[in-house]
Every structure is written in C-alpha cells, then in structure tokens.
Amino acid sequence: MRTENQRLADLLRADHENILRGWTVEYHNYAEGRGLTQNVAAEQTAILQGLEAGLRGDGDAGNFNTGPWGTLRDTLAHLSRNRAAQGETADVTSGFVLALKRPIFDALQRQASGVEGQIDVIWTTSAIVDRMAQWTISTYQKTREEIIVRQQHELMELSTPVIKLWDGVLAVPVIGTLDSSRAQMVMESLLERLVETGSELAIIDITGVPTVDTLVAQHLMKTVTAIRLMGADSIISGIRPQIAQTIVHLGIDLQGIVTKSTLADALAAAMRMTGHTVSRNGN
C-alpha cells in the first residue's frame, strides 16, 4: 500500500471522533439550515468507513470507478438518491461531501506538520474528496432525470384517457398541447379501444387544447383518417370561436370531418348517427 494511503487511513481511524465533529460543523455552516439533519451521523460514519476501506484497498482518485471504491460509491449513490428524492438542492448535497475536506486537513495539522510526504497526503485527500463529490452530483442528477422521465410518462398517461360515452361511442378529451408524441399516443390508445369495444364512432374533444396550429391540425387529420381506415366515424368537438377563426385564417381544410362546438352537441350528433333518440320523460 502507498505511504500516503497508509497515513491517511491511519489518521481517519485515530482521529475519527474529531473528524466527525468537524465535518458536522462544517456542513451546517455551509448549509445554513437548509440541509437535512436526519441520519447525517450514520451517513458520515458509513462514508468514512468506505473511504478507509478504499484507501486500504490501494485506491486513489484515478481508479475511483473501480474495485476498491465499490462500497464508498454505493454509499454515496444511496445518499445522493435519497437527497434528490427528498428535494434537497444539488449544492447542499455536494457541499455535504466537500465539507469532509477541511476536518481531514485539520486532523493532519494536529498530527504533525512539516513531516515529509505531507503534501502527498494532502493531495490524495483533496483529489479523492473531489471525486466523491463529483460522483455524488452525477448520481444526484441521474436520479432527478429519472424522476423527470417518470413524471413525463405519467403526465402522458393521465392526459389521454379514452372514455366510453355510450354504446358504440368513444370519446377522448385531449388536454394540453397536442405534440407529435401526444398525438401518436391518442391515436394508438383510441384505435386499440375501437377494436376492443367494437365502437363505430369516436369523438375527439379539443376543449383543453390551448392553440391549434397547422401541425396540430395535421395530427388531428391523421387521427381522423386512421379512424376512418378502421371503419369507424369520428367527430371533433370543443372548437372554440378563436380556434375556429385560426383554422380559417391558416387555411386548414377540415372538409369531410364532422365538427361540433361542444361535447354535448357531439354526443347528440353521435346518438342520431347511431340511431338513438333521446326524449324527456313525462308531460
């Protein structure tokens, strides 16, 4: 084992209590009350153990992604994921790890100054703590990205339900901007349900779509065409006055597509088309 590793590992063990205390103080100074306080002591102990194991396994900053640092990496990744999930900021999370540097330097100072090889130990400490912080941040970011992807997916599913309105009549209330992936999703789920339920009519309600441009119109036309290919009819409802104006101004041709202003009108039309009549009971 390298001398600097040996010395640093021995130091971590000998001055364990002081380093822990110094670390906590440093962290709280940095976080200024923003940081989490639960489980911090346990996390610190685990990190110090991982660090010592890595040093004794002859690890240095250059091979941080390999064998001897496995335990430390896992500990840091776990910590980072927890903090990302609990909504702690990235700078406090990395600050927590970086706050370890100062107390180790203090411990070195207390031990003996001017000893030969001191600079090597300082350099090793600094390089490794930096790598630890980088690793923490990259895991943190990865976790946040996973959260975003999951939310996008959930949003996508939430926003495109296919509803059975009446026997043989399906409806999709589209809410939010209709981009390519949303349009694809609406089309797929609607067509699947058409086959499943054997429905002959689909109503696409765009009340919740804020703007209709040529692209959105094109997506709508595609959906309508696909529905027709399947052998069903479709009605587009929920076209607000402004949107009707936009459609005309843009010169979008909705010929051959049945359009209604409200979902209620569309349902009434659907009932007529499927041969149902609605009448009020009594006199």
Next chain:
Amino acid sequence: MERIPILRMGRHLLVTIQIDMQDQTALQLQEDLATMVEKTGAHGVLIDVSALEMVDSFIGRMLVSISDISRILGATTVVVGIRPAVAITLVELGLSLGGVKTALNVERGMAMLDAARVA
C-alpha cells in the same frame, strides 16, 4: 405462386387475406376479382385484412384500385378489419385509401354491403 381464394356468398364475394402478400399475388388477386365480379354479377366485395400485420404502399394502392374496378363493374367494395398499427402506418405513409369503404369487422362490413344494395 400463391393465389388468394375468392368465396361467393349469395350476391357478395368474400376475400380473406391470410398471408403477407407479395406484389405479384396482389396483382393476381386484382385480376381474379375483376373476372369474378363480371362472371357472377356480384353486388358487393368484402375484403378482410384482419390477418395482415403489414400493409405497404403497393397493397394500399391495390386496395384502392380494386375498389375502383369493382365500382365500374357495379359492385361495392368494403375493406374490413384494418388493425390499429396498420391504420397508423398507412396514415404515416400518406395513404388515406380515399374512396374505399371500411368497416370494423366482417359483420359490420356485411351489413354495409346489404345496406348499399338496398339504396
């Protein structure tokens, strides 16, 4: 070369496409159908494509021309059972099969043909 069988049911002709067609098979079917419509004096042609997992632009065009040919010979054509994935592919290819009647399944298609004959 494989040939797609054409069945006669009363005044209608029934074609069930079970295999992924090659262009040659499709052309043969087009020819056979034209002959059959003329020979039997059928009023309706029902083409079931529910077994097809893939329809390319050639087959799409063929469906349109079969429909046109039958119309000239006095028969209505209904294409039934286009799968969702196939419908999406056709739309993305820009093929809307204009002029071709479609129905969700064979039963609806038959009802459509009967209605067309009465009209």
